[in-house]
Amino acid sequence: MRLAVLKERRAGEARVAATPDTVKKLIALGLSVAIEAGAGLQAAISDEEFAAAGAQITPDAATALKGAGILFAVQAPEPEVRSLVEPGTLLVCTMNTFGNPELVPALAAAKIDGVAMEMMPRITRAQSMDVLSSQANLSGYRALIEAANAFARGFPMMMTAAGTVPPARVLVIGAGVAGLQAIATARRLGGIVSGTDVRPAAKEEIKSLGATYIGVDDEESAKQTGPYAGQMSEEFRKKQADLMAATVAKNDIIVCTALVQGRKAPVIVTSEMVAAMRAGSIIIDLAADSGGNCADTVPGETITTANGVTIIGHRNWPSRIAVAASQLYARNLLTFITTFWDSSAKAPKLTESDDIIKGVLLTKGGQVVHPNFIPAAA
Numbered sequence: 001m002r003l004a005v006l007k008e009r010r011a012g013e014a015r016v017a018a019t020p021d022t023v024k025k026l027i028a029l030g031l032s033v034a035i036e037a038g039a040g041l042q043a044a045i046s047d048e049e050f051a052a053a054g055a056q057i058t059p060d061a062a063t064a065l066k067g068a069g070i071l072f073a074v075q076a077p078e079p080e081v082r083s084l085v086e087p088g089t090l091l092v093c094t095m096n097t098f099g100n101p102e103l104v105p106a107l108a109a110a111k112i113d114g115v116a117m118e119m120m121p122r123i124t125r126a127q128s129m130d131v132l133s134s135q136a137n138l139s140g141y142r143a144l145i146e147a148a149n150a151f152a153r154g155f156p157m158m159m160t161a162a163g164t165v166p167p168a169r170v171l172v173i174g175a176g177v178a179g180l181q182a183i184a185t186a187r188r189l190g191g192i193v194s195g196t197d198v199r200p201a202a203k204e205e206i207k208s209l210g211a212t213y214i215g216v217d218d219e220e221s222a223k224q225t226g227p228y229a230g231q232m233s234e235e236f237r238k239k240q241a242d243l244m245a246a247t248v249a250k251n252d253i254i255v256c257t258a259l260v261q262g263r264k265a266p267v268i269v270t271s272e273m274v275a276a277m278r279a280g281s282i283i284i285d286l287a288a289d290s291g292g293n294c295a296d297t298v299p300g301e302t303i304t305t306a307n308g309v310t311i312i313g314h315r316n317w318p319s320r321i322a323v324a325a326s327q328l329y330a331r332n333l334l335t336f337i338t339t340f341w342d343s344s345a346k347a348p349k350l351t352e353s354d355d356i357i358k359g360v361l362l363t364k365g366g367q368v369v370h371p372n373f374i375p376a377a378a
């Protein structure tokens, strides 16, 4: 069976869905691997490296897809590439189904079996295939590096003959995978760091990284025991807003990472809070793609407010650290295909009763099979 990997075509996407290391392992499973020329360049992988690992380099997408049974991608291919995919192909990628509602029916119509890697259930067995975690971790790191770059004062306290530079004060909002890595990176750079979250489990994790925990501890937050936070009530949001109003302006750098699965990101930093910050402060909004945790974030842009606060709202943070992000993402995909590999048939076997497959398989044999996307009967 042939597996294809193409150049990512969406604007701002620098990652690639395979590396020379994963190509070797895919070939060891019994697959042949075809890679479109230039697919790895933005992630610092040359065609020669892919070829040395055993891949066939093809001049274009159509040639890579000819006879392919599996397509690995970072983001779901756009319609013009999808039209080149042969019926019956297994497409493994991130689908962004909330931002792209026509995608699932289109995959079914094209008889492409679609696996949405971002829908991986958060169970122990699936951890090594969890693309949200692998990419969020790197995003959290990268966010801090960009904050440090934009902040014109420096992170650690520096005592010099010419005077003392105070340490940067950093507040991280949302202490999930990205937030915890942001906290750890800010600490390594020498900042004074605090973190907030609604899940009680996050409290100890924040403290264990040497940061100060700030949060609303009430009955509602005590119930946030799952891996994802729920949408919080108006009453909770009011308490959190009071706490943030007293906290945000005391910090130089705010890193926003709070997300609620399948919904718009909660707005936690209001325009009034931004207006109260000192000139030169930085807000990094990792939630920009989901609307942003800061009311003044402009998704995809960096802006400076009238009072001199820079708000960075980049989309696609993992792509800004594309070499490492591709390495981990490609590993996640390799683990997925290896886990569901039928070695006698030398083909993947996606058992639909398996919890992982139930979570990620959107379409099969021309039908929408995921309960979230099956159209309601008329």
Ligand SMILES: NC(=O)c1ccc[n+]([C@@H]2O[C@H](COP(=O)([O-])OP(=O)(O)OC[C@H]3O[C@@H](n4cnc5c(N)ncnc54)[C@H](O)[C@@H]3O)[C@@H](O)[C@H]2O)c1
Pocket (backbone or CB within 6 Å): 121, 122, 123, 124, 126, 127, 130, 132, 133, 136, 173, 174, 175, 176, 177, 178, 179, 196, 197, 198, 199, 202, 226, 227, 228, 229, 232, 257, 258, 259, 260, 261, 266, 268
């Ligand atoms: N396989 C597994 O078991 C598995 C895999 C991945 C993650 N996890 C766990 O799940 C947790 C969250 O993962 P994530 O980073 O992907 O989450 P996420 O990206 O969905 O959200 C980021 C963080 O924002 C927080 N948040 C949401 N609303 C908020 C609000 N109003 N105010 C403040 N914070 C708010 C969430 O609690 C979360 O910690 C982590 O603790 C992680 O360890 C488990």
